Amino acid sequence: xxxxxxxxxxxxxxxxxxxxxxxxxxxxxxxxxxxxxxxxxxxxxxxxxxxxxxxxxxxxxxxxxxxxxxxxxxxxxxxxxxxxxxxxxxxxxxxxxxxxxxxxxxxxxxxxxxxxxxxxxxxxxxxxxxxxxxxxxxxxxxxxxxxxxxxxxxxxxxxxx
Amino acid sequence: xxxxxxxxxxxxxxxxxxxxxxxxxxxxxxxxxxxxxxxxxxxxxxxxxxxxxxxxxxxxxxxxxxxxxxxxxxxxxxxxxxxxxxxxxxxxxxxxxxxxxxxxxxxxxxxxxxxxxxxxxxxxxxxxxxxxxxxxxxxxxxxxxxxxxxxxxxxxxxxxx
Numbered sequence: 585x586x587x588x589x590x591x592x593x594x595x596x597x598x599x600x601x602x603x604x605x606x607x608x609x610x611x612x613x614x615x616x617x618x619x620x621x622x623x624x625x626x627x628x629x630x631x632x633x634x635x636x637x638x639x640x641x642x643x644x645x646x647x648x649x650x651x652x653x654x655x656x657x658x659x660x661x662x663x664x665x666x667x668x669x670x671x672x673x674x675x676x677x678x679x680x681x682x683x684x685x686x687x688x689x690x691x692x693x694x695x696x697x698x699x700x701x702x703x704x705x706x707x708x709x710x711x712x713x714x715x716x717x718x719x720x721x722x723x724x725x726x727x728x729x730x731x732x733x734x735x736x737x738x739x740x741x742x743x744x745x
Numbered sequence: 746x747x748x749x750x751x752x753x754x755x756x757x758x759x760x761x762x763x764x765x766x767x768x769x770x771x772x773x774x775x776x777x778x779x780x781x782x783x784x785x786x787x788x789x790x791x792x793x794x795x796x797x798x799x800x801x802x803x804x805x806x807x808x809x810x811x812x813x814x815x816x817x818x819x820x821x822x823x824x825x826x827x828x829x830x831x832x833x834x835x836x837x838x839x840x841x842x843x844x845x846x847x848x849x850x851x852x853x854x855x856x857x858x859x860x861x862x863x864x865x866x867x868x869x870x871x872x873x874x875x876x877x878x879x880x881x882x883x884x885x886x887x888x889x890x891x892x893x894x895x896x897x898x899x900x901x902x903x904x905x906x
Contacts, residue, residue: 587823591879595820598868598876599813607801609867610809614789615798616859621785624778637776640768648771652760659756662748690858694851698777706770707759715759718752 623686624694651699659722668725679733687734692727699723784847785855812860820883829886840894848895853888860884 602609625631630643638644658668670678703719704711763770786792791804799805819829831839864880865872 586827587820587879587882589824591875591882592820592824594873594876595817595879595883598864598871598880599817601871602813602864602867603810605867606806606810609813609863610806611798611800612866613809613812613859613863614805616862617785617856618798620855620859621782624782628775637772637779639772644775645767645771648774649764649767651774652763652770656756656760659748659753663750663753666747688858690851690855693854694781695778697849697851698774698781701777702770702774703759703763705773706763706766710759710762712755714752715755718748718756719759721748721752722756 620688620690623688624691627685627687627691651695655699655719655723655726658726659718662722662725668722668729670726670729675729675733676737678730679737682730683734683737689731692731696720696723696727781849781851784849785852788846788848788852812856816860816880816884816887819887820879823883823886829883829890831887831890836890836894837898839891840898843891844895844898850892853892857881857884857888 628644628647630638630641654670661668700716700720704716707715789805789808791799791802815831822829861877861881865877868876
């Protein structure tokens, strides 16, 4: 792990600027954290207009099944080819919809964590660390592919410098 | 990247079990995601009893300053020693408080992201990719130290198998 004097200098320089206005700075940090966290809710169109968790909602079920199935498909590809390759059209759709919803890295991390907890609970005594890590790796590699596509789409938007 | 047949088998086995009850499964995934996201708010004691963002709150300011300062200190240590070493007492406090608040990996990811956005906005034209990556690395290494401490404390709790 090498960290240069220049990098340290950049941090100190920026901290010197920022500490001139702690009240505003701390407020911005907090509101940004809450904005990102709140976006977890806005990920789901069926949650946006309601405070209730929808029971037996077809959209929710379809979405959840897609997450599980695509993660399983990623596992197959990882075993067969050593990498996750999503069909071009599917990937384009996934990239653009996640971009439009404002999904960012921590949301993928959050879903990864939630996925493992859900599986652990669902499979009961069949659960093992190895099972969890397999799901985690497969999901993570799928997320990397989606994030790469989002980045590419984002750089192509005319409004983005 | 090697992914074994056994790992693939574990995933398929668990998916076969889970897909017997899609309505419940999808609901659990969603509620788990929302629980983790909601915990972002409960990270902050001063937010818990109010829906308003506190202006000029001393606790908020003190917390934010600590995040910035400790991240800067981590940068100094990374440059000097190649690793982040937090004083034992400080680390123990940080570990136990984060554990108690239910903080998990995605929250650290979220704060990392929010930190960079806040800095970018605060320093304006002084911002550079290099500055961002320095803050990101220093924060991440600090988070790794705190998470390791949390894991250790967690394993020592009598209620935890």
